[in-house]
Structure formats: structure tokens, C-alpha cells
Amino acid sequence: MNNNQVAVITKNVTANDGRLDVGLLAVLLGKRKDNVIRKIENTFPKDALLKMRDDKHSQQPNGGFKRDKTLLLDKYQAVAVAAMYDPMISIGLLQALESALSGLNAVTNAATLGEAKAAAEVAMNNIKSYQGCGHLSSDERHTALKNLR
16 A cells, blocks of 8 residues: 555544445445455454445435445554455555544544644655555555555
8 A cells, every 4th residue: 555545544533533434445445345345244243234325325416315325434443344355455454444443533632723733744654655565566556546546
């Protein structure tokens, strides 16, 4: 993982109250979202799946609505799923998620706007300094980043 991927993960986790969208995880793993969802459904118990589920509805041009089935994973679930595919990515994912959550908590707990800005700057510097998984080639990192855009 590189800094751009970590930044995308951070944005996704922040937007989803500390949980990672399975679609983004699938892109990071180089897998199709429906295949990752199927693997999760076959691995996790039903009660855990109900807590992960986050169905969204979007309006279509013809006036109808489309249901988008997705799952939101906490950091432990996301790392477990990533480990099923690639252990090195799961380590990088855990580090990125921890950086995102600690930065979010620091900004939330700040007493003043100045403290919040300082905490956000520290969190972003931690994310930017993250070196990622060295086992990925330059082409693999480029392809993963391209898929995130």
C-alpha cells in the first residue's frame, strides 16, 4: 500500500463511522466485490453479517430505485478478510485503519479548533509517512492506485 491508498482508506473509514466498505477492500485486494461478499457470507456467522449489512438505495434516471448491497467491516473483520487473500495486505490494512481511527479520535476529542487542526495534521503526517507493504512491485502499486480512482 502507498500513501494514496492509505488516504483513500482513511476517507472511507471516516465517512463510515470507523468501518471499511467491502467494495474498497475488494479493490485493494484486486478482487470483485461480489466475490468478496460471497466469501464473507460463507465465513462469518449470520448475526455478524446482519451487523455488517449496509444497504443503500439510489434513484435511477427512469425514476426507479436501485438497491446497492454492501457490507461495512470493522477493523478486525476487514483484516480477517484481507488475510484470507494476502497476509501482507492485511498487515498494511490494519496499520492504515489504526492510523485513520486514531486520527479521527484525536480530532473528535480536541477541545478547541486549534487542537483539532493540530491533531488532524499529526494524523495526516502519520498517514503520509506510512511506507506500506514492500512486497508489491511498482506496477502492482500503480494498478491498485488506478483501481482506487
